[in-house]
Structures are given as structure tokens and as C-alpha cells.
Amino acid sequence: MHVTAGVDFGGTNIKIGLVTRHGRVRQETVLPTQACRRPAAFVERVGVAVTSLLQRERRPCRLDGIGIGAPGLIDAAQGRIHRLVNVPGGWAGVALGQLMSRRLRCPCIVDNDANVVALGEWRFGAGRGAAHMVAVTLGTGVGGGLIIEGRLVRGATGSAGEVGHLPIRPDGPRCGCGSRGCVEAFVGAWALRRRAHALIRQHPGSVLAKLVARARGDFTPELLSRAARAGDRHARALWRDVGVELGQALAGLVNVLNPERLVIGGGVANAWPWFAPSLQRTVRERAFEVPARAVRIVRAQLDDRAGVLGAASLIWEQEVK
Numbered sequence: 001m002h003v004t005a006g007v008d009f010g011g012t013n014i015k016i017g018l019v020t021r022h023g024r025v026r027q028e029t030v031l032p033t034q035a036c037r038r039p040a041a042f043v044e045r046v047g048v049a050v051t052s053l054l055q056r057e058r059r060p061c062r063l064d065g066i067g068i069g070a071p072g073l074i075d076a077a078q079g080r081i082h083r084l085v086n087v088p089g090g091w092a093g094v095a096l097g098q099l100m101s102r103r104l105r106c107p108c109i110v111d112n113d114a115n116v117v118a119l120g121e122w123r124f125g126a127g128r129g130a131a132h133m134v135a136v137t138l139g140t141g142v143g144g145g146l147i148i149e150g151r152l153v154r155g156a157t158g159s160a161g162e163v164g165h166l167p168i169r170p171d172g173p174r175c176g177c178g179s180r181g182c183v184e185a186f187v188g189a190w191a192l193r194r195r196a197h198a199l200i201r202q203h204p205g206s207v208l209a210k211l212v213a214r215a216r217g218d219f220t221p222e223l224l225s226r227a228a229r230a231g232d233r234h235a236r237a238l239w240r241d242v243g244v245e246l247g248q249a250l251a252g253l254v255n256v257l258n259p260e261r262l263v264i265g266g267g268v269a270n271a272w273p274w275f276a277p278s279l280q281r282t283v284r285e286r287a288f289e290v291p292a293r294a295v296r297i298v299r300a301q302l303d304d305r306a307g308v309l310g311a312a313s314l315i316w317e318q319e320v321k
């Protein structure tokens with residue numbers, strides 16, 4: 001039996017799975033990122049973990065390759081890390097693809113985690129069957145990935161698909177990337193925290209204020225959804241704004257790329273019922289009529305499996321070249 005290994009390298013955990021061509025995860029395990037945050041430790045521990053997953057299989061199993069989705073700027077063509085976000089440990093310039101390939105004696109492809117999620121959803125999730133797809137991951141940051149003509153688009157230096165840093169308001173709030181008014185500066189979880197706290201100051205008696213106080217001030221987007229569900233009109237208005245802001249950026253992408261599908265995932269996408277209607281409306285109002293009518297805006301389907309499945313798919317994507 002042939003399998004590929006998919007590695008989802010996150011800030012807290014490293015998820016590893018053996019995946020078949022049909023998208024079945026046969027074996028999986030999780031390592032704490034803390035123990036693998038230096039390149040040499042990562043290569044060694046992931047190498048050991050993949051080998052022991054292979055040994056769990058009763059029948060002989062051939063490893064066709066290993067794909068890694070990592071958080072940061074990656075040169076996928078070279079398998080080299082430019083810079084990782086939220087993982088300290090001297091990764092700049094590390095040729096991870098080459099090191100891992102040598103360790104496991106099989107091909108290794110490394111790519112940005114948002115690209116990998118897009119690939120996973122396209123092959124096995126909400127993007128199946130679409131030749132043109134945009135995936136948006138709403139989390140602490142806002143990531144994205146583009147599939148055009150059935151191929152993942154990486155751009156000249158590997159950073160294509162950074163949907164979160166489309167500017168929607170030139171005088172908007174400062175963004176983590178150094179620019180201003182990016183989508184992420186409005187709808188990233190860190191921006192939602194700032195906006196929720198501003199709401200709480202204005203409306204100290206609101207449901208949201210009570211929920212955040214009960215959580216000892218520890219805001220999560222989930223609290224904002226719970227407040228909306230409980231009828232807090234300020235929380236609902238904030239989610240409506242989020243839909244409009246996201247919709248503005250996505251309307252531009254619909255005009256530029258004419259995708260069949262827009263797939264929205266990530267933790268913040270759990271608030272779908274609260275922001276999707278204004279998002280859909282904004283895209284309809286702002287994009288050209290024909291592409292706006294053609295595009296289906298849907299929720300991601302794979303949740304936290306997208307990383308492992310997409311990373312494993314990097315190997316098959318390579319084959320069709």
C-alpha cells in the first residue's frame with residue numbers, strides 16, 4: 001500500500017498523519033511544538049514519528065513522500081523556510097525539505113500552511129470538483145490559498161494567496177504586516193479582540209461584556225458568537241460588519257480571479273451564521289454580476305484535518321507536473 005505523510009506544523013502542536021490517495025488518514029499522532037522548535041529536533045522527532053506510524057501498519061507500507069505545511073513565508077520550490085511566524089528557534093534559511101527528505105529517504109515538499117489548507121479542501125473538502133477556488137482561513141491571522149486551473153498558485157516568491165493582507169481601507173487600523181487597513185486588521189481574531197473590547201467600553205451592560213467578564217477578560221471570538229446567539233445586538237452588528245469587510249475583499253477577488261468557489265474556514269468561521277449573510281450580500285452587490293452569480297461561497301468541511309490532508313496532497317500535486 002502507498003501512503004504519504006502529512007505534517008501540520010502549528011504554533012502549539014505538530015499533527016502528523018499517514019494518508020492514502022483517497023484522503024483516508026490511516027495513522028496519526030501529535031507532537032508538542034515546544035519539543036521540536038529547533039530545526040534539528042524537528043527533523044529527528046518527526047522522522048521517528050513517521051517511522052513508527054509506518055510500523056503500526058500490518059501490511060507493508062510504502063512512503064511516497066512527506067508534505068509539510070508550516071506557518072510562515074516558505075519558498076516551496078526550494079523547500080526552504082524564509083521565516084516562521086510564532087515559532088522561535090532559528091528557522092530562517094533552513095532547507096527543511098532537503099533535511100526531511102534525507103532523513104526519511106523520500107521526496108519532501110514544504111509549503112505555507114494556508115496554501116496547504118486550500119489544497120486539502122480542494123482535494124477532499126468543500127472545494128472538490130472546482131477548477132478555480134479561493135480558500136480563506138479565519139484565525140488569529142487571516143490566511144488564504146488560490147487554486148487556479150486546478151493548480152495551487154504560489155507566485156514569483158511563494159507568497160501568493162495572502163488574502164488577509166488585501167487592503168480594504170487605506171486609513172484603517174495598523175496591521176501586523178506593517179501596512180494599514182488590511183482585511184486581517186479588521187477580522188483577524190486579534191482585531192476582533194480589540195473591537196470587542198471597544199464595544200464593551202461603550203456598552204458595559206451588554207451580554208458580551210458579561211460573558212467576557214465571566215471569562216476573566218480572556219476574549220475569544222467564540223464569546224462574540226455566544227453573545228450574538230444570546231441576542232446581543234451590538235455583537236450581531238459587529239459580525240455583520242465583519243461580513244461586509246470580508247465581502248469587500250472577496251468581491252475584488254471574484255472580479256480578478258472569477259472563482260467557482262470561495263471556501264471559508266478557520267476557528268472564526270464558526271461564527272458563520274452571524275457574518276455569512278452580509279458577506280454574501282456584499283459580494284453580490286460589489287462584484288460583477290456574472291462572476292458573483294457563479295461563485296458559491298461555502299464553509300470549509302475538513303476543520304482541523306485540512307492541514308494534514310493538504311500537506312499529504314503536496315506530494316501528489318508534484319506528480320502531475
Ligand SMILES: [Zn+2]
Pocket residue numbers: 164165175176177178179180182184185
Ligand atoms: Zn496586513
